[in-house]
Amino acid sequence: MKKSMFLLAATLVLAGCSQPKPEPTPNEEKREGGLVQISAEAQSHFGMQVEAAQVHSLHELxxxxxxxxPIDSRVNTIRPLARGRLHEVLVKVGDRVSKGQPLATYDNMEAGELVAQLSGARADLERLRGQERQLGRQVERARALAEIGAVPKKEFELATADQRAAGQSVKSQESVVEGIVARLRRFGLTGAETQTTPITTITAPLAGVITKQEASPGEVVESTTALFTIADLSAVWVQAEVYEKDLGRLRIGQDALITVDTYPDxxxxxxxxxVSDFLDPRTRTARVRCEVPNGSMQLKLDMYTNVQLPTTFSRKTLAVPSGAIQEVGDKTVVFVRKSATEFEPRVVxxxxxxxxxVEIVTGLTxxxxxxxxxxxxLKSILVGKELGEE
Structure with missing residues (x-):
């Protein structure tokens, strides 16, 4: 009985020893002879891609x-031409306005005073013209009497002098009237107004966006009061801060590429x-402005941007995608495909x-x-194998 059990145990041991070793799975990865091996199936699983190292024209940004x-020269602050009381405000912050569009109306107190002055000046003008006509008749009568000897010739000469003086007074008063009318035209009035508090319309001097409004109906404003600020945003500044160590790589007039998160593509x-001549003493940066066309109005004021500025670095050189570069210890490595499943870690x-x-100076052709x-x-496989050997 004991002999039979011994034979059975020996048979089981031999059977276990004779079983074949399991085949490696398709995803098996290993390193042999300095090469990292990885199956085609594993490469597909990890989305591995290869590309030939090429010579590129690199232009550093x-x-x-x-x-x-906003561009300073495209910003306009709107003020009333004279003192008055705001009657109606027609726009608000954020509105886009066209050139000549009404922004507000107000009771123009100065214009009202001018209308009253104009009325008085025109009355004086009519009075002076009446006097001139009367003196003209007196001159004709004096001439007729002087011709027949009824009056001395000197009386005719005095009447003529009075008529000339009246004519000069009329011309002077006409100039006063024209001056008042010209001042009224500054307020958009023609001079035909009769009301003593005419309504004046404030219009936009340029097309743009209302960026600031400080006007309320009923408010009394002076000629120095800022009512609106309009910015023409068809072109804008993108303002960046550049460290002093990089200023020597820039020049005025060069192109710049601007991107924003709102439109990533x-x-x-x-x-x-x-380029500013002054540095911020706290950040050691200088202000750089790029003028950017913005006809589509996609760029908004105070929007954050990423500015890419070409530098003086430009040359043709061997380069690889940045994803190919790996740091292994204190070495920079790329993996070069030697066969369908073998890759060589190459120090570059x-x-x-x-x-x-990334520019490759040495180590790759x-x-x-x-x-x-x-x-x-591949780096994980390489580092893992080295740790296992240690």
């Missing part, structure tokens, strides 16, 4: 944050028009990074296939 601001092209020297492309997506997974 300086990226700085900015904000949208759209860029706006501008031009650098101003990286240079400038421009628009998601053009045409070699480099992993651009999924390189981090």
């Amino acid at each position: 300086l990226q700085v944050p900015g904000t949208v601001q 759209q860029g706006f092209t501008g031009r650098v028009t101003y 020297t990286a240079g400038k990074t421009v628009r998601e492309l 053009a045409g070699e296939m480099v992993v651009k997506t999924g390189a981090f997974h």
